[in-house]
Amino acid sequence: MKADTLELYRTYTGDETFNRIKHYETVAQMWEDRAAEYADLTAIADDGKTYTFRQLQEDVAHFRAVLRESGVEQGQRVALLIPNSYDFVKAYLAAVTAGCTAVILPAHLDEKAVYGTSMMFGFTALITAPATENAAALLRQLRPEVTLIGTETASEEASPAAVCAGSDGCTVIMTGGTTGKPKGALLSNTAVLQGVVNSCLGVPGTFEQRYLLVLPLSHVFGLIRNLLASLYSGSTLMICRDNKNMFRDAAMFRPTIMVLVPALADMALTLSKKFGRSMFGDSLKTIICGAANVPQYLVEEYKKAGVDLYPGYGLTESANLVSGNPVPLEKPGSVGLIFPGMEYRIVENELWLKGSNMMDGYVGAQETDAYEDGWFKTGDLVRMDDDGFLYITGRIKEVIVLSTGENISPAELEAKFNDLPFIQDSQVFEDMDENGRHFLSLEVVPRATEAAKLGADAGRIITEALQAVNEKLQPYERVSKIIIRDSDFARTPSMKIVRYKKCQ
C-alpha cells in the first residue's frame, strides 16, 4: 500500500513551509541551488569560525579539485574518516558533488578497522583529518593503491560539480542491519534527497533555523536529518565538537531546533530541572527525536517548557525517516504517519518497505533474508491505527538499540567473549533493574573441560578474563553485569540459543 499522507502532511507542515519544499534529482543540484539562494547566510559555525553558504560552496569547489588532482574519478567510492567538523562538511559535499559515493566511516575506528573497511567497501581513496591520520597507517602499509588525502590539502583550482543521475550512488553509511553484522547501506542521490525532504514534513517553520549538531555525522540521523536538512533549509549548523560542551555551545549559539536521541533529550531535561534553566537556551522551539524509542513523558515535559518534541522512526536503510509524528500529544506513543509515497506492507506485524528513499542494498556483507519479493523487511513489529498512525510494538531483529541510539550487535560482542578458551557459549542481552533502567548483561556457559583445569579458582579467573575483554570494548558496548551459568542456555530445535527479551 502506498502512503497517501501528502495532504495530511501539508496541513501539519503549514503552507508557508510546505510550499518552500523543492525536489532535486541529485545532491549536487540541491547544493548548487541552495548555496546560490542562501549565499550570504551563515551555513556552518565551527571551532569559533563561521562560514557562509558562499564560502562553503567555494571551499567545496576547491576540494573537488583536490580530489580530482589526487586521481579520484566520478563513480568511485571515497571514504571519509573525519570527526564532526567544518572539514567533514566540505569533504562530504566535495565527494558527492564530484559524482563519487562517500563512504562514511565512524571517526573513532582504529587502524585495523579502517583497513577492514577498505576491504569491505572497496574505496579508492580515504580522506582523513589530522586527528584521524594515524588510523590510516595500516591501510597505507598494506594497501598503497588506496589514495590518502588530508582535509588540509588545498588546490588553487576550483572544479565544477559533476553531472550525475539520481540513481547514482551517493553515500554508504555503516549499519548493523537486522543481524548486527557490520555492513554498509548504499544510498542513491534520490534516496538521500528523499530523506532530506521527509525531514521537512510535519515540522512547521523548518527553514532558516539554527541547528546545534551533537550527533555523529557517521550516523544517518546526524548526516541527513541534521547536516543535510540544515543546508537544504538555509539554516545555520553549529557543530559541537565535544558533547560535554554542548550546553556552553547552546548558551552561545541559541539553537532553535535540535536533532536528538531520547537519552540526550532526557539528560537535558533532567539538567534543566536540576539547575532551573533551559539548558539548550530559551530560543529552542523544536526537537526532532528518534533513533530509539521516544518515551511520551519527553513530549509532555518539553511541551510544558514551550518546546515541541516530534518523535520519528527511521532506519539507515531508508535514508533516515520513514515516519514522523506531527501531533504527539494527540497520538501519544506513535512514531507518526508514513511519509508520502512510501510503500509499505505489514506482514505478520512486521513492517516491510519500498520507496524512493530506500537503499540500493547492502555493501560489504549481505543479508540473505533482508528482502522478500522486493520488499525490505525492517525487523520491526508495528501496528497502525485507523488514522494511519504507526506504533512500534517490538522487534524481531537481534540488534539491541540503546537509548543513546547506538546499536549493539549481540553476536559481534559474544564472538569476542567466546574467543576465551574456557567459554563455550555466551549471550549479551538488554536487561533491566528494579528502577526500570536498561543496561547490557552477559551470561556465559563455561566449557566444562577447560574450566576444570582452572581448579577451585575457576569462577574468579573466568570473571576476570571476561572483564578484561569487556574493558577493551567501546564504552557503550560494555556489559554491566556478568553471570556464569552452570547449565546450557535454552535452545531452539535447530540448537540456536533462545534469546532473552527482558525489555520487550
Added chain:
Amino acid sequence: MKRNEILDKLKEILLSADAGSSAVIDSVTEDTHLLNDLGLSSVNMLYLMIATEEVFQIRFDDVGVGEFPTVGDVVSYIEGKLS
C-alpha cells in the same frame, strides 16, 4: 572542600543522573566503579560531567568522558581543580 564533602555532592549528582536507586547510591564509596558497579551509560557519564561542572563551577577541559574508572578518580579530579 574536603573529599567526603565532594563525595556527598557527587552522590547527589549520581542519584539525579539515574545511576541507580537511593539505596545503591547511599552505598557508593570512592572505590565504586562507575561502569562495573553503577552501570553508567555514556550519556549518564556525560550527565555526571556536565552536572559536576555546574555544581562545583569547574571545567573538565583536559579529559574526555569515560576517563574516570572510579568515583574516587572523579573526586580527585575535582579536588585538584578546586585547589
